[in-house]
Amino acid sequence: MRTITIAARKGGVGKTTLATHLSVIAAGPGKPVLLFDTDPQRSLKWWWDLRQGDTPAMVECEARELAKILPAAEAEGVAYSIIDTPPHAENSIADAMRVADLVIVPTRPGPFDLAAVAATLDLSRRVGTVLLAIINHASPRTGASEPAIVAEARETLTRMGATVARSVVSQRVAMSHAVIGGQTVNEFEPNGRAAEEMLALWHEVQETMKGQGL
Numbered sequence: 001m002r003t004i005t006i007a008a009r010k011g012g013v014g015k016t017t018l019a020t021h022l023s024v025i026a027a028g029p030g031k032p033v034l035l036f037d038t039d040p041q042r043s044l045k046w047w048w049d050l051r052q053g054d055t056p057a058m059v060e061c062e063a064r065e066l067a068k069i070l071p072a073a074e075a076e077g078v079a080y081s082i083i084d085t086p087p088h089a090e091n092s093i094a095d096a097m098r099v100a101d102l103v104i105v106p107t108r109p110g111p112f113d114l115a116a117v118a119a120t121l122d123l124s125r126r127v128g129t130v131l132l133a134i135i136n137h138a139s140p141r142t143g144a145s146e147p148a149i150v151a152e153a154r155e156t157l158t159r160m161g162a163t164v165a166r167s168v169v170s171q172r173v174a175m176s177h178a179v180i181g182g183q184t185v186n187e188f189e190p191n192g193r194a195a196e197e198m199l200a201l202w203h204e205v206q207e208t209m210k211g212q213g214l
């Protein structure tokens with residue numbers, strides 16, 4: 001089993017959105033996925049309640065309970081555990097980071113958002129986790145090169161010492177449409193650009209884990 005924690009000290013950057021999408025893409029025949037909602041807001045559970053069907057499976061718990069629950073999930077054959085976290089509760093985020101093989105840190109590309117990543121990076125270093133930063137809410141690419149705001153965000157994050165995913169997630173209305181129907185963009189609009197970006201991101205997440213010998 002691989003455990004992925006999605007964490008950011010800043011609110012509204014896309015933690016829950018990435019948890020929903022990566023969990024649905026990761027799930028497949030012989031690859032059961034378990035989602036954990038450790039955020040008292042329970043946004044992930046809200047989305048899950050809207051879904052048709054019962055995959056991926058969902059657990060609501062406190063982050064401090066993860067260390068006990070995860071071995072049981074692995075024993076039951078879960079392939080990926082994906083953990084959503086609250087934005088401000090440091091102890092809870094640290095507990096969720098501690099059990100992860102990989103910590104994904106989404107951020108918006110704006111200056112205040114990037115500045116706030118420092119606190120998440122610092123926590124991740126203290127816990128000692130492998131981290132991948134992901135730029136979400138990016139302006140959609142129109143030409144051959146990345147929009148300036150995305151390129152600058154990438155540079156700033158790299159300077160801060162973060163490994164930044166090549167894949168970015170653009171700000172798209174399809175994302176909201178999918179989520180309010182309990183879906184992901186890959187289910188709502190499988191041939192759309194948003195779905196393509198999410199698939200590319202998942203491949204890169206897998207590549208990162210393989211690169212760590214996982």
Ligand SMILES: Nc1ncnc2c1ncn2[C@@H]1O[C@H](COP(=O)(O)OP(=O)(O)OP(=O)(O)O)[C@@H](O)[C@H]1O
Nearest residue numbers: 010011012013014015016017087137170171172175
């Ligand atoms: N790429 C995107 N395009 C369009 N809307 C997005 C995108 N990513 C996230 N959103 C929207 O932005 C809002 C915040 O996203 P989300 O709830 O996933 O962030 P969060 O980090 O989990 O927030 P919180 O810290 O409150 O838990 C939501 O309304 C979500 O639908």
Ligand SMILES: [Mg+2]
Nearest residue numbers: 015016039043
């Ligand atoms: Mg959330």
